[in-house]
Amino acid sequence: NVGVLLLRLNRVDEAIGELEAACRLDPGSASNRKNLGVALLRANRAGEAIAALTRAVELGPDDARAHADLAAAFCLGARYADAWREIALARRKGFEPPPELIRALSEKLPAPGKP
Numbered sequence: 001n002v003g004v005l006l007l008r009l010n011r012v013d014e015a016i017g018e019l020e021a022a023c024r025l026d027p028g029s030a031s032n033r034k035n036l037g038v039a040l041l042r043a044n045r046a047g048e049a050i051a052a053l054t055r056a057v058e059l060g061p062d063d064a065r066a067h068a069d070l071a072a073a074f075c076l077g078a079r080y081a082d083a084w085r086e087i088a089l090a091r092r093k094g095f096e097p098p099p100e101l102i103r104a105l106s107e108k109l110p111a112p113g114k115p
Helices: 002-008 012-025 030-042 046-059 064-076 080-092 099-108
Strands: none
Touching: 002 012, 002 030, 012 030, 030 046, 030 064, 046 064, 064 080, 064 099, 080 099
């Protein structure tokens, strides 16, 4: 996928354009939606990232990394309780989100059940 390659090259805006086109061509692809969401997250476009990643987890509910990515988007969008929910889902599916995400989120809102 050209969009993923562009994202790896840190050409985020170009990647977003390619990934949007990929989503239009295959609207049922969870992978395309997740990649678009990650690109939008890297561009600090929280609302759009949340929308793309929400659709990605709807299309691929067992993708633990997509749940973790959605948690990061929720954190960026200051939706901390939603972020913790997605972290819990990622963990239940066997993926431990990056420690820097957990740390950043903990500074904003302690984990449910933590003082």
